[in-house]
Amino acid sequence: MEREKVLVSAEDLERQRTYMRRVRALLESRGVSPTACVDTFGCQQNVADGERLQGMLREMGFTLTEEPEGADVVLLNTCAVREHAEDRVFGNLGALSHSKKANPDMIIGLCGCMAQEERVSQRVKKSFPYVNLVFGPHAMWKFPELLWRVYDRRGRVFSTEDEHGTISEGLPVVRGDSIKAWVSIMYGCNNFCSYCIVPYVRGRERSRDPQCVLEEVRSLVEAGYKDITLLGQNVNSYGNDLGLGYDFADLLSDIDKIPGEYLIRFTSSHPKDATHKLFDTMARCEHVAKQLHLPFQSGNDRVLKEMNRRYTREQYLSLIRYAREKMPNIVLTSDVIIGFPGETEEEAMDTVSLVKEVGFDALFTFIYSPRPGTRAAEFPDPATRQEKLKWFDKLLAVQNEWSAKLHAAYIGKTERVLVDGTSDDPDYPLAARTEGHRLVRLKGDPGLMGKFINVRITDSNTWALYGEAE
Numbered sequence: 001m002e003r004e005k006v007l008v009s010a011e012d013l014e015r016q017r018t019y020m021r022r023v024r025a026l027l028e029s030r031g032v033s034p035t036a037c038v039d040t041f042g043c044q045q046n047v048a049d050g051e052r053l054q055g056m057l058r059e060m061g062f063t064l065t066e067e068p069e070g071a072d073v074v075l076l077n078t079c080a081v082r083e084h085a086e087d088r089v090f091g092n093l094g095a096l097s098h099s100k101k102a103n104p105d106m107i108i109g110l111c112g113c114m115a116q117e118e119r120v121s122q123r124v125k126k127s128f129p130y131v132n133l134v135f136g137p138h139a140m141w142k143f144p145e146l147l148w149r150v151y152d153r154r155g156r157v158f159s160t161e162d163e164h165g166t167i168s169e170g171l172p173v174v175r176g177d178s179i180k181a182w183v184s185i186m187y188g189c190n191n192f193c194s195y196c197i198v199p200y201v202r203g204r205e206r207s208r209d210p211q212c213v214l215e216e217v218r219s220l221v222e223a224g225y226k227d228i229t230l231l232g233q234n235v236n237s238y239g240n241d242l243g244l245g246y247d248f249a250d251l252l253s254d255i256d257k258i259p260g261e262y263l264i265r266f267t268s269s270h271p272k273d274a275t276h277k278l279f280d281t282m283a284r285c286e287h288v289a290k291q292l293h294l295p296f297q298s299g300n301d302r303v304l305k306e307m308n309r310r311y312t313r314e315q316y317l318s319l320i321r322y323a324r325e326k327m328p329n330i331v332l333t334s335d336v337i338i339g340f341p342g343e344t345e346e347e348a349m350d351t352v353s354l355v356k357e358v359g360f361d362a363l364f365t366f367i368y369s370p371r372p373g374t375r376a377a378e379f380p381d382p383a384t385r386q387e388k389l390k391w392f393d394k395l396l397a398v399q400n401e402w403s404a405k406l407h408a409a410y411i412g413k414t415e416r417v418l419v420d421g422t423s424d425d426p427d428y429p430l431a432a433r434t435e436g437h438r439l440v441r442l443k444g445d446p447g448l449m450g451k452f453i454n455v456r457i458t459d460s461n462t463w464a465l466y467g468e469a470e
């Protein structure tokens with residue numbers, strides 16, 4: 001795909017700014033002070049998209065609210081990765097019918113990954129007549145124009161064409177936090193893991209220009225952000241489509257040169273593209289957190305092959321050994337799927353044994369959910385839900401025991417943390433993260449918010465450390 005076709009042109013973006021002004025003028029002429037709610041589900045990529053949608057809404061004159069009730073525009077920014085995520089969205093859409101009855105002028109929009117699925121947009125067309133607007137991730141940059149069309153024609157608008165995908169620079173943004181920020185460095189996915197819907201709804205891999213990423217990170221650091229996460233479905237293939245001979249490790253090295261007191265993290269990494277160069281770079285760069293989220297999905301080679309993951313158990317373990325050799329205190333997390341179609345108990349136990357062998361700091365564990373349109377959804381799946389739950393519980397028990405042990409070993413130690421939140425626990429009113437992103441519940445003064453401080457760890461459980469500012 002040629003670069004000119006990937007980048008949304010300056011003229012097209014200017015046209016969207018014209019639509020933003022039009023919507024704003026229309027609402028002002030009606031004498032209303034409109035409100036909008038963006039309800040985001042799913043991964044950080046969707047959160048980052050939600051911040052862009054909020055940015056466009058603010059430019060159009062909307063005040064943002066977290067409550068859909070009474071809002072003039074409600075957008076459900078959805079996730080399609082598992083059936084449960086989709087069910088929740090349909091539940092929320094159903095509930096919004098009452099709000100729409102109370103306020104017939106309310107505009108309800110469905111966007112994000114689910115909206116890109118033909119099956120979903122057809123269902124919304126037929127069964128949710130009160131939904132005004134449906135658009136997938138490919139059309140997000142055109143949101144002002146789509147919203148204008150809804151206001152102008154009072155009809156339903158669907159923009160869900162299947163596309164390779166584009167990059168639009170310079171969309172307005174409302175960041176949800178003043179300490180932590182998301183920076184997408186690439187979009188889409190080329191990997192087609194056989195269980196996964198993401199490549200079908202987010203298009204092919206396309207990387208932002210390194211200069212655009214560097215400028216965004218620099219401006220965030222200058223604005224006082226302390227914890228910046230670089231996003232992509234597989235950041236390890238960053239740059240492959242640019243033809244510059246410039247890869248993700250090069251990008252990390254250049255970001256690291258930006259002066260300031262901040263940490264850089266990234267997610268997600270694919271083991272097939274994680275290189276020694278990347279780990280060497282992480283080890284060397286002072287701003288890069290020594291934390292790695294490296295999803296392995298299964299510990300069994302036959303299942304990995306059926307998943308189309310393109311690495312073996314041994315290759316994965318060898319990457320982990322290398323990362324630990326270079327960064328002995330690295331915090332490791334991973335994603336795992338239990339109950340892939342055709343997986344046997346023995347194969348599921350290979351996953352459990354890999355978890356034991358590596359000793360992850362934390363795991364994101366999922367039971368396989370068939371996604372219509374993916375290859376694996378066609379595979380025979382003889383194991384019962386009950387069997388899968390049994391394997392899943394075994395995996396959780398092993399991980400939880402290990403996490404609790406790892407956390408207990410912190411008691412009495414001093415850790416450098418970034419104070420980044422509050423909690424409603426009066427004994428521990430602050431929340432903080434270590435460099436490795438472990439949660440620390442903290443006694444201390446709210447004035448510490450946004451600061452890197454040393455804390456003494458006094459207690460722990462499976463999910464968190466507890467401490468006091470030194």
Ligand code: SAM
Pocket residue numbers: 043081082195196197198232233234268269270295297335336337366367368369370371
């Ligand atoms: N691109 C990232 C990667 O490969 O690590 C993240 C992909 S997905 C948004 C996050 C996780 O959801 C995956 O790593 C996988 O464990 C899980 N997942 C994806 N499809 C799934 C499915 N059909 N059923 C259950 N879990 C799934």
Ligand code: SF4
Pocket residue numbers: 189190191192193196197198199233234270
């Ligand atoms: Fe899905 Fe695999 Fe792409 Fe991750 S790498 S988004 S699991 S297809």
Ligand code: F3S
Pocket residue numbers: 041042043044045046078079080081113197198202
């Ligand atoms: Fe979900 Fe889309 Fe992210 S399917 S996990 S919101 S890329």
